[in-house]
Amino acid sequence: MKVSFFETVRYLPPQALPAEWPVPSGAYDPEAGARAYRGMIERLAYVEELGFDWVSVSEHHYSPRILSPSPIVSAAFIAAQLRKLTIAMLGPIVPHSNPVRVAEELAMLDTMAEGRLVVGLLRGTANEAMTYDLNPQEARERTDEGMELILKAWTEPHPFGWQGRHFQYRTVSIWPRPLQQPHPPTFALGTSRESLDFAARHRLGCGVSYGPFEVMGKATRYYREQCARHGWEPTPEQILYRANMLVTGTDDEAQALLRAQADQAPFTLRAGVRDAMMALDARNIAGEARAAVVTGALPTTFIGSPDTVVEQVRRCREVVGAGVLDLSLHTPGSEDLEPLTRALELFGRKVLPRIREI
Amino acid sequence: MADEGHGEGSGGQGPLLICLQGPGAPRLTPAHDLLAGRFRLIVLEPPGASSDTLALAIARPGPETFDLLAASAGAEAALRLALQEPGRVRALVLEAPTLGDGELERRLSEVTAPTLVLVGTRDDAAATEAARRVKERVPDCHLVFVYDAGRAIAAERPEAFAEVVSDFLERHEAFVISRARSVIHP
Numbered sequence A: 001m002k003v004s005f006f007e008t009v010r011y012l013p014p015q016a017l018p019a020e021w022p023v024p025s026g027a028y029d030p031e032a033g034a035r036a037y038r039g040m041i042e043r044l045a046y047v048e049e050l051g052f053d054w055v056s057v058s059e060h061h062y063s064p065r066i067l068s069p070s071p072i073v074s075a076a077f078i079a080a081q082l083r084k085l086t087i088a089m090l091g092p093i094v095p096h097s098n099p100v101r102v103a104e105e106l107a108m109l110d111t112m113a114e115g116r117l118v119v120g121l122l123r124g125t126a127n128e129a130m131t132y133d134l135n136p137q138e139a140r141e142r143t144d145e146g147m148e149l150i151l152k153a154w155t156e157p158h159p160f161g162w163q164g165r166h167f168q169y170r171t172v173s174i175w176p177r178p179l180q181q182p183h184p185p186t187f188a189l190g191t192s193r194e195s196l197d198f199a200a201r202h203r204l205g206c207g208v209s210y211g212p213f214e215v216m217g218k219a220t221r222y223y224r225e226q227c228a229r230h231g232w233e234p235t236p237e238q239i240l241y242r243a244n245m246l247v248t249g250t251d252d253e254a255q256a257l258l259r260a261q262a263d264q265a266p267f268t269l270r271a272g273v274r275d276a277m278m279a280l281d282a283r284n285i286a287g288e289a290r291a292a293v294v295t296g297a298l299p300t301t302f303i304g305s306p307d308t309v310v311e312q313v314r315r316c317r318e319v320v321g322a323g324v325l326d327l328s329l330h331t332p333g334s335e336d337l338e339p340l341t342r343a344l345e346l347f348g349r350k351v352l353p354r355i356r357e358i
Numbered sequence B: 001m002a003d004e005g006h007g008e009g010s011g012g013q014g015p016l017l018i019c020l021q022g023p024g025a026p027r028l029t030p031a032h033d034l035l036a037g038r039f040r041l042i043v044l045e046p047p048g049a050s051s052d053t054l055a056l057a058i059a060r061p062g063p064e065t066f067d068l069l070a071a072s073a074g075a076e077a078a079l080r081l082a083l084q085e086p087g088r089v090r091a092l093v094l095e096a097p098t099l100g101d102g103e104l105e106r107r108l109s110e111v112t113a114p115t116l117v118l119v120g121t122r123d124d125a126a127a128t129e130a131a132r133r134v135k136e137r138v139p140d141c142h143l144v145f146v147y148d149a150g151r152a153i154a155a156e157r158p159e160a161f162a163e164v165v166s167d168f169l170e171r172h173e174a175f176v177i178s179r180a181r182s183v184i185h186p
Helices: A030-050 A071-081 A099-112 A126-130 A136-155 A193-201 A213-229 A251-260 A271-280 A306-319 A338-355 B030-036 B051-059 B074-084 B102-106 B125-137 B158-176
Strands: A002-006 A054-057 A086-093 A117-122 A160-163 A168-172 A186-189 A205-209 A239-247 A283-285 A288-290 A300-304 A324-328 B007-011 B016-020 B040-044 B066-071 B089-095 B115-120 B141-146
Touching (some): A002 A338, A030 A054, A030 A338, A054 A071, A054 A324, A071 A086, A071 A099, A086 A099, A099 A136, A117 A136, A126 A136, A126 A271, A136 A160, A136 A168, A136 A193, A160 B158, A186 A193, A193 A205, A213 A239, A213 A283, A213 A306, A239 A338, A251 A300, A300 A306, A306 A338, B030 B040, B066 B074, B074 B089, B074 B102, B089 B158, B115 B158, B125 B141, B141 B158
Parallel strands (some): A002 A054, A002 A324, A054 A086, A086 A117, A117 A186, A160 B141, A186 A205, A205 A239, A239 A300, A239 A324, B016 B066, B066 B089, B089 B115, B115 B141
Antiparallel strands (some): A283 A288
16 A cells, blocks of 8 residues: 655644635735745655655645645645655646646656656646636536646647647647656546546546545446456556545544544535535536535544554455555644644554555 | 539638548538638548549649648548649648558658648547658648547537638648637727
8 A cells, every 4th residue: 555645734824714715815824824834844754754655735725724726836845855755746626727837847847856746637626616717517528628638748749739629729849748758647536437437548547535435436446447448457556545534542532533623614615605616516426426515524534543544444445446545634724733743653653554565 | 623523512712622531431511511611612522442533633624722631541642632733732631641551651751731630639549640650751740639539520529620720721830829819808
């Protein structure tokens, strides 16, 4: 099992902030922001020392929850300061990006980081459609087309034009190309039938997140079936599962901590906005409809003592088939970092060595 | 210029555009309707093996110059015609060209007509490979991928097909400069 640390850039606000997305920009504290990025590097030095394989960064906007609107900037900053960790860019949000620019930047990063790059391409959480005025109804199509254009820009040796539905370019010919040839290990992230089909068709990995093992297992089973239809079989390392983990000394302690956590949606939207978004943004798990907007806290699928968590990881491998775990060890938005440090240490010493062979 | 006999049909005003269909390709697509608004269109479907004979028969009588649009196996006939009548073929558009004639392939560097090669992103690897070979050898050649199209690009993505073909035939290599307007609220 490969293990990735989901770095959520902990911004600790000097005063309480409104919960609703978008959070007013005027409430931002520049010094707290500077501390957040310094803290990120200090934490990741420890993550590297503990023996994690990857650090993952993601794209979120207009909120202190995960202070990383441009994950490529986070990734480059991390790659320049840490020498061993592989950087997993799980973003960029493709439908509101310029796919050619994304291909160029990732190729630069892969080259500068000497091949320590893994890429996940995705559609983004529902609220992110509002970031750059993306029509949620077009998001899926733009994602599929953008992903295909990124792959083409990485691999096509001749200058080419792209006559798309949502993107049109007459001249594409990127420099540099990625160091890893033909391109860095790439995942299509998401449980939707469309995303899994895309991954299977292009021989990419797939990444699922947060849901219960059985439900995510349904998505990865569909993915493996589609891969077989296209004549290939993914390796376990091509199936990534992102989840929350709450690991403490005992099971009881972990359950008590979970009960104490606020049941707050990661990105809270006003009711009228949320309902309108739900009406326009259709999501599914391997073809079965699901809600686009998370209305409560994201589930914590790994919870308990190190022994319990190791068993849960074993079940995850069996049911989901995942060979890469991308773990958030602490609720983003919490104001106390001490539990994160404790969880990291406990995980690094008591869990990580035991799940390597799973 | 004759469009009787083997001709599938013609229409429109403007510059003459001769379309050489490959065997088995759809005869007329919505893309041809769109092109007919800007070009005088003659669409030909080779009755048998000899699309070359047909193409030359069509081309020979008049002094007129014309654009040539050819699909799949029709691309070889179009390329031969461009080699034989360099003064008359203004520009060449090859839709998912297939190549099987080594002698012709060796002579591609002599093609003087500005050439546009289109290939669908859902077409097979061989189609992309053939398109690249044309791109590598024809001196003034542009390669454009048509997203989400298979072999029959004009039938599957008619608007996308007609837009890039019209723009290229009008502006040749200058078609790489965008004229799309991005003003939202003037």
